[in-house]
Amino acid sequence: MPDTSRISKGPPSVLVLDASYSQIEDVIEKILETFPFPWKGNRVVIKPNILSPSPPEKGITTHPSLIRSLVKALKRREAHCLVGDNPGLNGYAANERCARISGIFDAANGCFVNFAKETAQINARSRFFEKLVVSKVILDADLVIDVPKFKTHLQTRITGAIKNMFGILVGAEKARVHLSAARPENFSEALVDIYQIRIPDLTIMDAVVGMEGNGPSSQELRPIGKILAARNGVAVDGLMAAMMGIPQKSVDCLRIAFQRDLGEIDPARMEIQGSWSRLEKFKMPLTFVSQGLLGAAVNKLYYRPLVKPRLSVRPELCTVCGVCVQHCPVQALTMGKFPLLDSKKCISCYCCYELCSNQAIELTGLMRRVTKRDKLSAHGKTLG
Numbered sequence: 606m607p608d609t610s611r612i613s614k615g616p617p618s619v620l621v622l623d624a625s626y627s628q629i630e631d632v633i634e635k636i637l638e639t640f641p642f643p644w645k646g647n648r649v650v651i652k653p654n655i656l657s658p659s660p661p662e663k664g665i666t667t668h669p670s671l672i673r674s675l676v677k678a679l680k681r682r683e684a685h686c687l688v689g690d691n692p693g694l695n696g697y698a699a700n701e702r703c704a705r706i707s708g709i710f711d712a713a714n715g716c717f718v719n720f721a722k723e724t725a726q727i728n729a730r731s732r733f734f735e736k737l738v739v740s741k742v743i744l745d746a747d748l749v750i751d752v753p754k755f756k757t758h759l760q761t762r763i764t765g766a767i768k769n770m771f772g773i774l775v776g777a778e779k780a781r782v783h784l785s786a787a788r789p790e791n792f793s794e795a796l797v798d799i800y801q802i803r804i805p806d807l808t809i810m811d812a813v814v815g816m817e818g819n820g821p822s823s824q825e826l827r828p829i830g831k832i833l834a835a836r837n838g839v840a841v842d843g844l845m846a847a848m849m850g851i852p853q854k855s856v857d858c859l860r861i862a863f864q865r866d867l868g869e870i871d872p873a874r875m876e877i878q879g880s881w882s883r884l885e886k887f888k889m890p891l892t893f894v895s896q897g898l899l900g901a902a903v904n905k906l907y908y909r910p911l912v913k914p915r916l917s918v919r920p921e922l923c924t925v926c927g928v929c930v931q932h933c934p935v936q937a938l939t940m941g942k943f944p945l946l947d948s949k950k951c952i953s954c955y956c957c958y959e960l961c962s963n964q965a966i967e968l969t970g971l972m973r974r975v976t977k978r979d980k981l982s983a984h985g986k987t988l989g
């Protein structure tokens with residue numbers, strides 16, 4: 606049976622507040638007043654999204670101003686704060702480097718903890734894996750605050766409260782999950798299994814500047830000017846999908862979380878304080894083509910070899926750093942003059958795309974290939 610002991614009962618209350626990064630302290634105060642917890646003397650783990658070594662202006666990671674204000678407000682309440690994440694890049698040193706470049710190390714104001722420092726192997730309630738290695742700091746927390754970013758995701762459509770908890774897994778453990786649950790819907794189910802290891806007590810989503818297009822490392826930022834907060838992270842993700850204008854049940858991890866009674870996903874059944882609206886012409890990833898029954902079928906086809914977006918390398922941007930090759934969970938990439946792909950091995954996780962900090966990997970969808978509007982080349986070759 607799934608662990609539902611930490612799920613708040615009753616209709617989820619979601620707070621939607623207008624915010625800017627320069628004036629966020631009052632917003633954080635309002636959230637902590639609306640959702641009171643026994644902060645004093647407790648170990649409070651703050652889990653931002655620190656996907657990669659990206660500066661705040663790229664909009665890939667949770668903005669440091671939010672973390673700075675949260676730490677300050679919790680310290681005033683005499684909480685013992687701990688801030689950290691396991692980014693997409695593996696390793697102890699990478700954890701600290703990503704935190705420093707994202708600005709979150711400084712924003713944590715002495716409360717940064719390297720999530721790779723202490724680990725624990727736990728039994729997992731999942732049909733894909735029996736054991737998982739997670740950061741011990743999460744297991745030892747009295748309270749957990751999930752601080753995701755409002756973003757799209759090539760493989761899972763959205764990345765928010767549920768997906769952000771994937772970062773409790775240490776280093777190469779994430780690649781192992783990609784491998785054991787390779788199909789997109791299986792991977793989403795695995796994400797919900799991981800979310801249930803430690804359901805956060807509070808979720809505060811950075812939607813001041815969101816991301817559209819081919820997230821989670823797209824260059825297409827979308828100013829939204831909002832912070833969403835709730836005790837129930839699934840409700841926050843449901844509202845995010847509604848703001849993006851996509852049916853909640855077209856997102857596998859939302860559908861599965863709802864089926865497991867982990868939270869409400871339809872804003873019509875939530876108590877929402879504050880104003881929100883569907884974002885006009887919000888751009889979903891190439892892997893999400895349309896809606897409705899036909900759309901759902903087409904969306905599934907988008908992972909088929911002939912239809913899925915094609916990966917290619919832009920030689921003029923590639924520094925041959927090898928990050929994509931090192932982090933491919935199925936060793937589908939090898940380094941030649943530039944990275945080379947064995948498309949038969951590729952499971953379309955898009956880790957290579959999201960971790961290339963030079964945006965040297967590009968994706969081309971079926972329509973563009975058919976209409977030949979794009980030149981598909983990577984030193985003369987398509988990679989996928």
Ligand code: SF4
Binds near residue numbers: 922925944965
């Ligand atoms: S494609 Fe990107 S991650 Fe891969 S080697 Fe080139 S620069 Fe590095």
Ligand code: SF4
Binds near residue numbers: 933938946956958
């Ligand atoms: S080549 Fe890229 S998309 Fe394919 S499996 Fe490897 S990391 Fe994932």
